[in-house]
Amino acid sequence: MTRRPIVWLVVAVALVGWPWLTDDKFLHHVGVLLCITAIAASSLHLIVRTGHVSLAHAAFMGVGAYGSVLSVMNFGLPWIAGLVIGTGAATALALVVGPIVLRLTGKYFVLITFLFGEMVRMAIVDQAGFTGGSNGIFNVPPPADFLLSTRAYYYFALAFAVCGVGLCARILSSEFGRAINAIREGERLAECSGVPVIRIKVTVFVIACAMAGVAGVLQAHYIRYVGPEGFSIVQSLNLVVMNVIGGMASLAGALIGTAFMVTLPELLRGYVNVQQIMFGAILFATMAFLPGGLIELGRRLGALVRGRRAAASRVAT
Amino acid sequence: MSRLLAVESLSRRFGGLQAVADISFEVAEGEILGLIGPNGAGKTTAVNLISGVLKPSGGRVRLAERDVTGLPPHVLVARGLVRTFQATTVYAGQTVRENLLRGAFRHLYPGLVASLLGTGAARVRRLEADAHVDEVLRWLDLERVQHQVASALPYGFQKVLGMAIALAAEPRLIMLDEPAAGLSAAETDHVRDTIRLVRGRGISVVAIDHNMRFISDLCDRVFVMAQGRELAQGTPQQVLRNATVIEAYLGKSYAQARH
Numbered sequence: 074m075t076r077r078p079i080v081w082l083v084v085a086v087a088l089v090g091w092p093w094l095t096d097d098k099f100l101h102h103v104g105v106l107l108c109i110t111a112i113a114a115s116s117l118h119l120i121v122r123t124g125h126v127s128l129a130h131a132a133f134m135g136v137g138a139y140g141s142v143l144s145v146m147n148f149g150l151p152w153i154a155g156l157v158i159g160t161g162a163a164t165a166l167a168l169v170v171g172p173i174v175l176r177l178t179g180k181y182f183v184l185i186t187f188l189f190g191e192m193v194r195m196a197i198v199d200q201a202g203f204t205g206g207s208n209g210i211f212n213v214p215p216p217a218d219f220l221l222s223t224r225a226y227y228y229f230a231l232a233f234a235v236c237g238v239g240l241c242a243r244i245l246s247s248e249f250g251r252a253i254n255a256i257r258e259g260e261r262l263a264e265c266s267g268v269p270v271i272r273i274k275v276t277v278f279v280i281a282c283a284m285a286g287v288a289g290v291l292q293a294h295y296i297r298y299v300g301p302e303g304f305s306i307v308q309s310l311n312l313v314v315m316n317v318i319g320g321m322a323s324l325a326g327a328l329i330g331t332a333f334m335v336t337l338p339e340l341l342r343g344y345v346n347v348q349q350i351m352f353g354a355i356l357f358a359t360m361a362f363l364p365g366g367l368i369e370l371g372r373r374l375g376a377l378v379r380g381r382r383a384a385a386s387r388v389a390t
Numbered sequence: 391m392s393r394l395l396a397v398e399s400l401s402r403r404f405g406g407l408q409a410v411a412d413i414s415f416e417v418a419e420g421e422i423l424g425l426i427g428p429n430g431a432g433k434t435t436a437v438n439l440i441s442g443v444l445k446p447s448g449g450r451v452r453l454a455e456r457d458v459t460g461l462p463p464h465v466l467v468a469r470g471l472v473r474t475f476q477a478t479t480v481y482a483g484q485t486v487r488e489n490l491l492r493g494a495f496r497h498l499y500p501g502l503v504a505s506l507l508g509t510g511a512a513r514v515r516r517l518e519a520d521a522h523v524d525e526v527l528r529w530l531d532l533e534r535v536q537h538q539v540a541s542a543l544p545y546g547f548q549k550v551l552g553m554a555i556a557l558a559a560e561p562r563l564i565m566l567d568e569p570a571a572g573l574s575a576a577e578t579d580h581v582r583d584t585i586r587l588v589r590g591r592g593i594s595v596v597a598i599d600h601n602m603r604f605i606s607d608l609c610d611r612v613f614v615m616a617q618g619r620e621l622a623q624g625t626p627q628q629v630l631r632n633a634t635v636i637e638a639y640l641g642k643s644y645a646q647a648r649h
Contacts (some may be wrong), residue, residue, distance in 0.1 A: 078416045248495075251498075259480075
């Protein structure tokens with residue numbers, strides 16, 4: 074117990090300090106991607122914890138991104154207004170869609186969110202006069218000029234990621250989180266213990282989609298481009314895979330999955346022609362040997378170390 | 391004793407099947423009513439209709455003289471009506487204590503914002519719920535196993551735990567769907583004694599079962615159903631003497647032989 078604050082301090086120092094150990098812009102860039110993706114993946118984790126897998130999460134990122142970019146570039150609004158409008162658009166859409174689609178469960182929910190995500194993408198492509206169609210919109214302004222530096226943007230995104238992941242952690246550890254777990258493990262039983270199941274599912278969905286919207290805004294103003302392909306089913310599936318491969322049972326799993334899925338393709342970049350195959354093979358191996366996700370690896374190692382220590386202390390006494 | 395639950399001409403049709411047809415009964419405060427009938431009689435459907443899991447196609451349900459027909463289960467829980475299920479009765483992967491805390495949700499939950507901020511009100515509710523859960527654990531004799539995972543408990547204990555989850559919500563009326571199904575004689579006695587304890591607290595009970603001995607031992611009054619309809623109601627003695635009940639249960643020849 075007494076080691077906990079020290080661990081957190083080390084993590085904080087590492088997150089803040091590492092960009093000064095290197096001037097490599099590419100590493101800073103991976104850091105920014107990690108922060109933005111962590112927001113999206115951990116918010117999807119909230120939905121996963123209610124027992125639903127949404128394939129529309131990247132679409133909500135897209136709604137946030139386009140909402141912000143269009144309002145900033147068409148009306149000359151400041152970035153912060155873009156953030157509010159983009160997040161507001163994702164939230165409002167989730168409020169309309171959530172109560173309808175959350176009456177479905179299991180594979181039907183997966184299918185309907187898949188269709189919804191594709192509808193959003195097609196709407197973006199279709200309204201070309203407004204959204205730039207499949208070409209997207211270039212020259213998106215950064216939130217501020219000093220944020221043109223990748224290192225600066227890393228800290229900017231890190232602040233959002235800490236708040237976002239912190240919010241998810243707080244939700245899951247609260248009484249509200251207890252209701253989320255009860256719904257996943259026994260929806261009928263929860264309802265008959267007085268848990269307003271649909272209302273809680275909709276609340277979680279709206280919070281998660283709002284966070285996805287924030288991630289979309291951050292991404293658009295970072296890469297300074299929005300396009301429909303950036304928010305397609307492929308991205309939604311990536312977010313789901315992050316949750317699955319890290320371990321669906323805990324928020325830490327979603328973060329581990331994020332780190333894995335964002336850094337691995339970058340590490341494999343040197344092997345262009347076999348990159349996809351190696352990526353697939355690694356995913357396969359992980360799921361085959363660690364069905365509980367990568368977090369299981371940590372647990373097993375931890376148990377091994379504790380076992381060794383216990384054995385050592387037995388020998389010593 | 392004043393009237394707590396009144397069911398009036400309750401009906402439900404599934405396509406061409408009249409699952410529950412025009413049943414009416416009342417439950418007084420602190421009373422144990424047995425709901426009994428052969429398989430497929432519509433007992434569970436009746437409980438589903440009353441507890442809000444299904445919407446009735448006709449009739450009324452009144453709880454403490456307020457119309458609660460068709461309200462969703464979580465609203466009925468807040469009004470004091472809680473039910474258990476035949477199969478999924480517990481959160482298998484959680485400890486007994488966590489199971490009860492989930493049952494106490496409506497007392498524990500201070501609202502989204504208060505729960506995220508951990509306000510004083512949230513902490514007070516948490517302490518109250520903890521105390522209440524301790525009390526339920528004590529009087530159902532589950533204290534010793536409170537830190538065990540529910541799935542590790544013997545089946546009879548799991549049935550009692552299912553009741554404990556419902557009791558953690560502090561109901562005025564608890565509806566038990568086959569609380570003794572699949573239990574040994576000793577376990578059945580334990581469940582029966584537990585239900586008596588519950589009534590001892592002034593909580594009304596509606597118990598479904600098709601075990602006539604269990605029901606007649608336990609209940610103040612019995613409501614007999616067959617093919618969705620009322621067959622008879624009254625004290626266990628009255629009902630057991632009723633020729634139509636004997637016929638429904640034991641067949642025509644047995645009924646005739648006795649007369």
